[in-house]
Amino acid sequence: MPATEPVRVAIEDGIARITLADPAHRNALSKALSDALAAAVSRALGAGAAVLVLDAEPPVFCAGGSLEGLLDPRHGLGAMYAGFLALADAPIPTIAAVCGPAVGAGVNLPLACDVVLAGESARFDPRFLDVGIHPGGGHLWRLTRRIGYQGAAAMVLCGDALTGAEAAAHGLAWRCVPDAELPEAATRLARRVAGRSAELVRRTKQTLRASEGLRDAAQAVALELEAQQWSVEQPDFRERVAAIRDGIAARHAQSGADR
Structure with missing residues (x-):
């Protein structure tokens, strides 16, 4: 993909690494980024990838829905869902390697993946209600299935947030590792997948x-x-x-x- 694309894809030995690459906008879920993410998933599947690893250029994993996009009357809200729904619908294992904050709709990205690894700098903060918008994209359903009704209520209704270590303790992430070890931890799991039928x-x-x-x-x-x-x-x-x-x-x- 061209360097200007908001999402990069690298495929090697059956492992597709998909990177959110718009740090200037804190990897916010604009329609362009969401569409590029959906295209990246499609490209990886078309290339025969055995497993997907989702990560992001620091310092923010994903700042949530682009405010400009949310206010753009040309696109319905559902048009912003393409990226994480492509992840959720992928027939192969998906691993999210979360470093830095995942905010608002940005939490939907790891929630859409099968396994979430969190760096110590990770922070999971739905924050939908703080900007006056109802959660969307299946956020409440996916979050409740991960951490239960009380946990979803605490995070979404009461505005609580989880660090990487807390996310692992509550089931939102599989494990938390030091930031420097996160890429290798995700790759290690991905290699195990790629080595199987x-x-x-x-x-x-x-x-x-x-x-x-x-x-x-x-x-x-x-x-x-x-x-x-x-x-x-x-x-x-x-x-x-x-x-x-x-x-x-x-x-x-x-x-x-x-x-």
Whole structure:
């Protein structure tokens, strides 16, 4: 992408790193940035990426919705959702590496991802009501699913905010690490994804999503049985089992020779 684009994409070894790159505007969710983010996700998927890592140029992860965009009568509010909805709908794992503040609609970006890693400088601050606007884009639904009703009420209604460490403690982030370690922490998780069967990862994410709407364990067993049966019929399963067996046999042979 040209350097002037508000979002950069780099794809290597199955890992697509998508970077919000408009620090002059604190990576605010203008329509241009949101559209560029949606295009970046589409590009990564089209290139066969196995996993997406979302990060941002410092010092602010995302300052929320662009005020100019919110006041622009040419675009409906829904037009601002394209970027984080593309993340939320991605069929492959998505990892947000949050360094610095995520404010207002900017919190929707990590909420749209499967896994959130927070740097120590991260701050999650919805702040919608402070600017007189109702939360949008599924913010309340996603936030409640992460931290529960009380947590969502504290953050959105009462204006509480969470640091990176607090976000990890409350379930909004998976873990909090020093800022300098955040890129490698995200890459380490992404490498694990990229080293697995792409079809199996996609199918497992699909099942994980479907599991959220189930009512009881029996439904979960049936859902997973179908997917598990599919997996054992794939060539990758047989190849990996054969490799494990060969490895065990080699270790036993080496152990016998050492005696």
